[in-house]
Amino acid sequence: MANITIFGQGTMGKAIASIFTDGGNTVNFVGKETDAELSDIVVLATPYAAAESIIANYKDALKGKILVDISNPVDFSTMDSQVTPADSSAAEEIQKLVPDTTVVKAFNTTFAATLASKKVADSATTTVQIASDDEAAKTRLAELIQAGGLKTIDAGALKRSRELEAFGFLQITLAIREQITWMGGFAAL
């Protein structure tokens, strides 16, 4: 059994929490406080714009821990690009801020509704894509997600976050443009 700390209680944070608790694990949420106790696994389920200040507050506390970044750094003012450099990703930028923390990318290619229902469009089991340079961290997170009833894909090194975030960005634009629904999207078959 694991305890997982989640920053952010939006639809994504709540859906991710339910996966972990369904797997028999415990979750504690952190809101605006700046001195909360962190578990060994920490999920940053906040908008990318909030990442920097949270990490500044918790940089020491995050040392040696697994930090799961779920963000899609979309430029929401234009919906036409991402705010991260073209040759990087949110996960890689976050890793630079916390070099002594193991950053894992996950949950950014699955809409909140498909995490909550565990199904994409009421049919295929939702699959969480996971990328990290740390194989053990990736395996540990995959096991927790699978225990919660979802499938996982090992997407490779943290650098693959570039493609995962492009995937997430594309999927958001498709839902906004009503080409797919927020209960659907891309399922790994």
Add this chain to the structure above:
Amino acid sequence: MANITIFGQGTMGKAIASIFTDGGNTVNFVGKETDAELSDIVVLATPYAAAESIIANYKDALKGKILVDISNPVDFSTMDSQVTPADSSAAEEIQKLVPDTTVVKAFNTTFAATLASKKVADSATTTVQIASDDEAAKTRLAELIQAGGLKTIDAGALKRSRELEAFGFLQITLAIREQITWMGGFAAL
């Protein structure tokens, strides 16, 4: 009824041809010859590395036509990046070479086997994502693909080729790493 010219008779070229012929259209293939007649719709179903020389040969003939780029410009020597600039895409680079041609991105997020069988992993109908700055060209191609028994998604402007190519690249790496199969992959549900 339309006639479509396809450069390249690999598994992708052949699978795309069968979609068009299943829809009641005719296809002519072009191989190494440098003076073939081109139809109004031309599909570049060759590796990205071959695009530049083909376009150099056919630049005048391509004026006013629709050119469908299906490429995934993966650096196959490393399988860790793409050969195109990080802030561009194969489709955008090709558009720069033929400013008087309407470039449409399509077919790069669907494996050849899922085009040939029209199913992803024998279950969901294969969906072709299409991006272009020309709405009429996008609609025309979508109708031809739908007539051949597949679904289509309007992925937006040609700039979205960046995300479509990241999606295609990711999907190829996942198949190589046996996280998905070449008969499966991501289905739009």
